[in-house]
Amino acid sequence: MSKAEIPEAVQRSLRVFPGGSNGEFNLPAELSIVISQGKGCELRDTSGASYLDFSMGWGSVLVGHAHPEVTESVIRQASLGANFAYVNDNSLALAEELCRLSPACERVRFCASGTEATMYCQRLARAFTGRSRILKFEGAYHGANEIGVTSLFPERLLAFPAPDPSSAGIPPAVAADILVAPYNDIATAAKIVGEYAKELAAVIVEPLQRCTAPQEGFLEGLRAACDDFDVPLIFDEVVTGFRLAYAGAQEYYGVVPDLVAYGKALGGGYPIGAFGGRADIMDLVREDQLGESGYVWVASTLGGNPISTAAARAALGVFREPDCYQRLHDLGHYLRSGMRQVLDEHQEIAQVIGDGPLAQVVFSAEPVFDYRSTKRGDSEKGRSLMLALFRRKIFLNPMGTKLYLCVAHTQSVCDMFLERFADALQAVKMGRE
Numbered sequence: 319m320s321k322a323e324i325p326e327a328v329q330r331s332l333r334v335f336p337g338g339s340n341g342e343f344n345l346p347a348e349l350s351i352v353i354s355q356g357k358g359c360e361l362r363d364t365s366g367a368s369y370l371d372f373s374m375g376w377g378s379v380l381v382g383h384a385h386p387e388v389t390e391s392v393i394r395q396a397s398l399g400a401n402f403a404y405v406n407d408n409s410l411a412l413a414e415e416l417c418r419l420s421p422a423c424e425r426v427r428f429c430a431s432g433t434e435a436t437m438y439c440q441r442l443a444r445a446f447t448g449r450s451r452i453l454k455f456e457g458a459y460h461g462a463n464e465i466g467v468t469s470l471f472p473e474r475l476l477a478f479p480a481p482d483p484s485s486a487g488i489p490p491a492v493a494a495d496i497l498v499a500p501y502n503d504i505a506t507a508a509k510i511v512g513e514y515a516k517e518l519a520a521v522i523v524e525p526l527q528r529c530t531a532p533q534e535g536f537l538e539g540l541r542a543a544c545d546d547f548d549v550p551l552i553f554d555e556v557v558t559g560f561r562l563a564y565a566g567a568q569e570y571y572g573v574v575p576d577l578v579a580y581g582k583a584l585g586g587g588y589p590i591g592a593f594g595g596r597a598d599i600m601d602l603v604r605e606d607q608l609g610e611s612g613y614v615w616v617a618s619t620l621g622g623n624p625i626s627t628a629a630a631r632a633a634l635g636v637f638r639e640p641d642c643y644q645r646l647h648d649l650g651h652y653l654r655s656g657m658r659q660v661l662d663e664h665q666e667i668a669q670v671i672g673d674g675p676l677a678q679v680v681f682s683a684e685p686v687f688d689y690r691s692t693k694r695g696d697s698e699k700g701r702s703l704m705l706a707l708f709r710r711k712i713f714l715n716p717m718g719t720k721l722y723l724c725v726a727h728t729q730s731v732c733d734m735f736l737e738r739f740a741d742a743l744q745a746v747k748m749g750r751e
Contacts, residue, residue: 324348324350325351328352343715356384359371360383372712372723372735379583381725382725392628401625403623406622413426421574422574422576423578425601426600427600428592428622429592430620433581434591434621443577450495453499453514453520454468454496456478457469457471458522461556464492475690478506480498497510501530501532502536502688507540515548520552523551525555530686531671551575555580556581562643577596579591586630588630590627646723653735656733656736656739661679666681677723697718699746702751
């Protein structure tokens with residue numbers, strides 16, 4: 319495709335956005351689009367082309383695009399005011415529901431994103447313990463803060479617990495306070511916790527890391543190790559929150575952290591972040607302690623705004639509908655099983671991973687259980703497949719980390735995806751992509 323053939327909106331996007339996107343998509347110019355609208359699990363771009371959405375706003379739109387109950391709640395609140403930077407009736411009701419549903423939350427506060435929520439959890443843990451180091455798991459993403467992007471996509475596979483910056487701009491002094499362990503290896507993680515306990519402020523984990531499920535006993539072992547050495551455990555439930563179960567990974571896996579971060583699906587497609595946990599930790603943010611050594615500064619101009627919290631309350635109403643999670647889990651199983659069948663029919667050696675309404679394909683002959691086993695897969699073939707799917711009007715992140723389902727997806731939509739998946743796989747196999 320020549321430059322003249324690239325739609326005007328895309329040319330404008332390529333001029334003003336580095337890489338032509340707001341981050342991470344890295345599409346070639348001929349595949350770049352500008353989205354004009356979404357409904358349910360479908361998108362339409364400015365050229366009028368329609369796509370089946372398997373990104374769903376990176377998982378933030380679990381209710382589906384323009385869900386009528388969410389939309390009506392937002393419209394109703396917009397006429398009453400968009401932001402007060404203070405407790406409002408929607409934020410109060412939502413906070414009460416979070417404390418009710420989450421076994422970890424005795425107190426909560428709102429912010430504007432999951433990135434902020436995980437950052438505040440780390441700050442609270444450091445203040446509460448008086449220690450500075452944080453242990454994370456290799457390949458985990460905890461938002462765009464420094465810990466979140468460290469050892470996210472490491473190329474140098476260093477000996478644990480040494481961190482590897484996946485982004486420039488992280489000061490060495492910050493990186494020195496980050497420890498890294500292999501996900502699903504409780505022996506190594508517990509050993510690091512024990513060795514660094516006197517310096518360790520917290521352990522932060524995605525209970526379901528990207529699309530890699532925890533092996534039996536891993537989260538329970540992590541909880542026990544943190545208890546043994548008096549180290550707070552942080553669950554990053556920005557992805558798993560409200561996706562695996564109404565009370566998230568805490569309910570689904572039966573393990574309760576000391577602090578928890580939320581975002582994405584909580585907002586029903588609108589920007590939101592929340593963090594909560596034990597009262598003795600959360601109460602460090604109380605402003606009447608300003609000037610005291612343990613006080614933790616926390617404030618957010620848009621956190622808890624009435625529009626986002628109205629959208630969140632409506633989204634939670636959708637998630638409370640009978641059989642919502644059964645349908646999401648059944649659909650995820652249907653999609654993963656269908657992908658497995660297509661791969662087998664094409665005699666492709668690959669792993670299909672995920673849980674709940676999440677799926678990912680890794681072109682590897684060996685089981686996938688952590689970052690390094692995932693990295694040993696054929697990432698070049700994976701990207702070629704993702705781009706081939708994009709050409710067939712499946713909207714997704716070509717990095718191939720996750721396929722997201724929402725309540726608007728159906729088996730018939732998954733069947734359409736699987737048809738295009740088979741066609742894309744055959745094209746990649748034959749070298750036509």
